[in-house]
Amino acid sequence: MSERVYGFNGVSPSLGKKGRRRYAMVVDLRRCTGCNACTSSCKTSYDVPLGDWRIWTMEAETGEYPNTKRQVLPRLCNQCDQPSCIRNCPTKATFRHPDGFVLQRYNRCIGCRTCMVACPYNARHLLTPHRRDKRNPRDVADKCDFCIVRVTRGLAPLCVTSCTGGAMVFGDRNDPDSEISKLIRNNKTFTLRPEMGNEPQVHYIGLDGPIADPEFAFHQRAEQVHRRENTFKRDNELGGELGGDIIDTEMDFWGLMRHIGRNFKTFFSAAPNKFFRGPY
Amino acid sequence: MGGQILANAYHHEYWGFPIALYFWLVGGSAGSFVISSLGWVFGVKKYKPVAFFASNFATGLLMIVPILLIIDLGKPWRFFHLLMIPSFSHWSAPMVWGAWFILTYPVGMMIYSYFVYQKNQKMARIFGLLAVVLAICTHWYTGVVMQLNPSRIPNHDSAAPILFLTGAYVSGIGLLVFCMWLRNKFAKREIVPESLLIDMSRLMLYGIVFDMFLLFNDFLQATYGTGEDHTMLYDVLLGVFRWPYLYLELVWGLIMPLIILVIPKFSRNIYWVVLASFMCATGVYGMRIWWVMGTTYYQGHF
Amino acid sequence: MTERWKLNRRQFLKGSAASVAVVGLAKNADAMEIALGNDSYNYIKRGEHRRRVFSCSPMTPHDNPVEVWVDPDLMAPANPLTGKTGDHVSEISGVTESVRSRGRISAAEAAAWLQLEDGDRLLKPLKRVGPRGSGKWQEISWQQALKEIAATIQRSEPETIALLHGRDTSAGAWQRFLHTLGSQTVVDMDGSGNRTKAWHTAWGQKASIPDLAHTHYILNFGTNFLVTHPYYAAEAMDGRVFNRAKIVSFDPRCSKTAGLSDEWVPVKPGSDGVVALAMVRYLLEQGLADTRAIKTYSDLTVEMLRREVTKYTWEYAEEMCGVPWRNLRRIARKFAESGRGCIVTGAGTNGHANGFDTERALMLLSLVTGNIEQKGGNCLPRTIELADIGASPGLPAINNPVQSSQRFPIDAGKQYKINVLFAYNTNPRFDAPGSALWGKALADESRIGLFVAIGTFKNETAELADIILPEAHWLERNEPVQSQVCLLPWVGLRQRTVNPPGQVRELREILRDIVLALGDAEKAKYWQFRQTKEWLARQLGGIPGLKKDGGWELMAKHSGVWPIYGYLHPEMRRIVDESGEEVIPVYGKSTKLSFVSFPHWKPASDSTVSDHEMTLLVHASDYISDDSAANNKVIMEATLSNWLHINKATAQQLGIEDGELVRVSSRVGYLVTRAFLTQTIRPDVLAMHRDGGHWSIGGIANGKAGPKHESPEISTDQDINHNLWWADMGVHPMDIIEPVFDAKGGSGALATAVKLGKAAKGDEYGMVNVDVGKLLSIAEQGTRRG
């Protein structure tokens, strides 16, 4: 793995470092049933708002009748060894834990969303102002934290424990006897978008075919999925506040004007709220 | 192998039109200031009359910037995290550099303006030089903010900041010419001689040509690129972004002004020149839209 | 068993140091053990422990033991339904030591606790105002509700009192209630009657357990079990990893299960039986049949069998099922040669007019390949019996003949009076084939006297009731649970994790209170308890082995299930014993399958189509476990609405584009939806999932919640009010399904022949138009003429 030392946030990658752990995950796609138990348990337990995901599953069909297959791909933050999100965060609100977690400090984050632009995996989201439990942070960036509250107390992440197929395996890569080390040693594993240089630490067994290809994901959306996505952009309150959501079916001249108008309207109308909502 | 995506999470694009506007304003400001500095810093005497206005104009544009940026933050009260607490600032992030540029650049410009007002050539040159560097940096960093995101295909390119700066230069001059002409109209006298405005449009023309040259290279690269590049190319020319990019930026903002400015009959007529300037200035906003939103648009699906 | 039970975790670790390393629980300086459950922390309050309460979810087809995590967090926002702070459920996870759960849960179970504080919950008894089904309700007191119900019961003959139920999770309470009133009129709405009846006729048990984890070859006929049966999914994935088990799925559409299988075989609807019989014929012919098994486990002889299957040649099978016979032959060979193969079936085999015989033909295939009661084969159910509650009322002599779900909407109240009807855990107005027929029958006051619906949420059926009684959610109930399909049987319990809000009562309390309101001491003596826990104690406490092992209270605290067969191996993720070896069930129960009436194959009348028709299949949706999950924000966010799946080539022939509005017409009516073009379905088949177009249950299910609606039923959850983003609520498909039944099995078909075309002028998405008269005449024939 990389010999590069990660500067500026004070913590270098822990992989292979003595006395440190390098927590990582393997998702064995041969065992994943696409049941979304991972998504559901994570979403409910961490009060992840609708429209945001710490983990989600992609699903695709491939081939032509009658030789068709389905593919499922659970996705979450890769807790990268060379995380571009951290590099680009101006406030050190996102940082590296010495045992490999990439974490958020909500009270530092200014909600500038640079980290989201920087993450090649879309693993981050801006928390909406409206949470089920009002004590949870709002208007700041968030993402999967590898369940640090559980893991530091010796408990596997929630998605891992609930996984129907037993497809998710979590553990310390610095311990050669851990299950995850063995799995990575004995199987061909893949990571998503390795060319990004982030050195992701969510490894997949059996990752194959087009589902991991961003271009496929963009070009080959089922029409229903495509429409759903446009509904998402049009109807989500946050869509307006963040603003840049482009509804591709509405991008003629007047459509562009509407986009601009709508965006500026929500931009300014959300402002007082942001200023006077209080710290959390 | 054919197939289709049956389920996925959806992702918002992160930055919107206000941020595109901010990029445009910063660019306009930097461009104007470059003109302002020509006379006092680089000794092109004939530009001295516009220097004071151009500098103040650039400062004015830049004053809007923090408002947009701060409102855009999820936690606006925390904007100072970028600046005042050293341990909070993360120096590997171009945004932090930018925060200081945005802070110091207008100050530099104001001091420069003061000395221009005082007709103090020496001090104006020193502060003008400083402010020019800051102007370029301020805009350069916005390009870098976009450039350093590995997956944002169209921007993840070392030519990005140069393309950005060229756009800034072009739009800055265009905006300046347009506004000075307006000022003449309102004042009902030639505060700035029309010949000077036409002269400035020549400078803009060089910028346009250079901009198109860069774009050509960019597109050329895209045709040899991966599918993502092809997608981008398709979309800016024919697809979702054809309005901001093909029509607004390319046709309206570059090609038509180019035509106006190379045909001698038009290029010497102040009305045509002002029109070309206006087109140029507004056209660049189209490019900023593409740069901010286009770049996150594709990846929003993965 | 006793031994294992007595070992708690610490003793287990201490007492078997040698095996610890094998089990992988070793603690050393470098390697920290990562536990797969048994704890939870409140992340908002800096990781304080949460309190664990064991329970058991009834949400998936096979009850799942769970750990419910309760926060006594006084800083948390008050429960919006009660205004009270304090204990609230904040997480659900699986029980690691349970052979059923192994720490895992389904998506719907993980999100179930959101329903506890759902603003759409029923909190007080409701009485209808205005005509039935007008949707206007008035809150009434329990006293009044009970009085009115009791008065009607007193006026009624016992046989005019009836119960309509889906899955009965009451552990005997309903039966006791009806018997107390002198009735035994139960209409079971469970849709898998053909299958259970087939099994029952074949081996005297209403279930069959596929030993998926230990098999080498899985033949899946018509179930999307990776989606619908999480327990099977977990077992099958283990089989795949540990035994390299192949999975072959027979299904007209490439469901998620078929698509993730090793092979998808796109058979025509209703043709599985002929495939099975042709395979049997071939195996007999090739000498690949297990003649010993045939002799031991059935009442057939090889000669008889040979004679019966002669007509099922490969050519015939190919013609009927639409799949090249060479493929079938290869699969049959591989399956027989695998040594251990098992067969799973589901709504796809059960849900046709020939479902009963299809299921039996598949049992025959299992028998012929020697996979009955073998490791990795199909096994008899194993159960641990619950003890009696106490003296129970005798079985009533008189009975109302209207007890089949087929005849109920036709006959109820016509020849045979129904004065009081209870509906519990079912929603036929929405889910039954030809559901509009149910709507008509239930709304008719001259046919159904007093209609009482009981539930946690309203549903489309309850909308037609006279009185709705608010029942406690499963997380608020005390009920014993028996395992259904585990080869290592267990008992467990649901227990109250938090108190129900407002005036909500448990089912057992509701039934008791109705009986007590009758003021009849003779009847009341069967209902003497103050707390539901008393009955729980009797039903679980009376199990002999459990008593010896320390009693049910210990179980309720310690693990929620009994017996404990071992511990979860952190790497294998299976239950292992002290020596680190997987606990293997005991096979080889003796049984004799009866094929006295041979399961000959006939085409399914529901799927027999003419030239311009196609078969519409309506199947279960991905994450929605029962209708009430359609009101769960997390589940619905993941669920795509039920656009009509259609093969791309077919669509092109019809000139239908992706996303285009189409009209689907059966003989009884039509619906308007959008086309979803796909390669994953037979060209002559159309499919929709059945959870679309709700108009009751709650704001999320019926599309009235969310920021786009200034609805009066605004939710108690800010997240829903502001962030709900989807809009398409789907289309209700069940009205246009012809009510066709399997004469032998008694269950309805879940398919119907339809014509497909572009939408006509004026058609709007979601429109459903059905001719109830036609529904009625088809229902009366009971079958569809070809």
Ligand SMILES: Nc1nc2c(c(=O)[nH]1)N[C@H]1C(S)=C(S)[C@@H](COP(=O)(O)OP(=O)(O)OC[C@H]3O[C@@H](n4cnc5c(=O)[nH]c(N)nc54)[C@H](O)[C@@H]3O)O[C@H]1N2
């Ligand atoms: N998520 C979810 N899970 C559920 C339920 C739910 O509603 N949602 N409901 C529960 C209940 S009550 C039940 S009974 C089970 C049902 O669970 P399953 O038995 O898995 O039923 P379905 O998903 O309806 O699908 C059956 C499959 O059979 C296919 N099929 C249809 N006709 C035929 C045929 O003739 N031959 C073959 N080979 N295949 C055919 C359909 O295309 C479909 O893919 O699920 C239970 N679990």
Ligand SMILES: Nc1nc2c(c(=O)[nH]1)N[C@H]1C(S)=C(S)[C@@H](COP(=O)(O)OP(=O)(O)OC[C@H]3O[C@@H](n4cnc5c(=O)[nH]c(N)nc54)[C@H](O)[C@@H]3O)O[C@H]1N2
């Ligand atoms: N076309 C087609 N039709 C089908 C099927 C199919 O595959 N295709 N499947 C068929 C099958 S197999 C079945 S089993 C039926 C299922 O149809 P139903 O029997 O209607 O079952 P559910 O959809 O689970 O609805 C159960 C209702 O009970 C309520 N409920 C949930 N929990 C509780 C509780 O604890 N107490 C009470 N009192 N109520 C509760 C829910 O709110 C819900 O409204 O549908 C059948 N219909």
Ligand code: SF4
């Ligand atoms: S996946 Fe994205 S958010 Fe997660 S560490 Fe990597 S770059 Fe950062």
Ligand code: SF4
């Ligand atoms: S949104 Fe927060 S975490 Fe992300 S870059 Fe900005 S300050 Fe950092």
Ligand code: SF4
């Ligand atoms: S590790 Fe934890 S936070 Fe991350 S996806 Fe899994 S459950 Fe969610």
Ligand code: SF4
């Ligand atoms: S819980 Fe496991 S099996 Fe289910 S979708 Fe997630 S990773 Fe796949």
Ligand SMILES: [Mo]
């Ligand atoms: Mo069912």
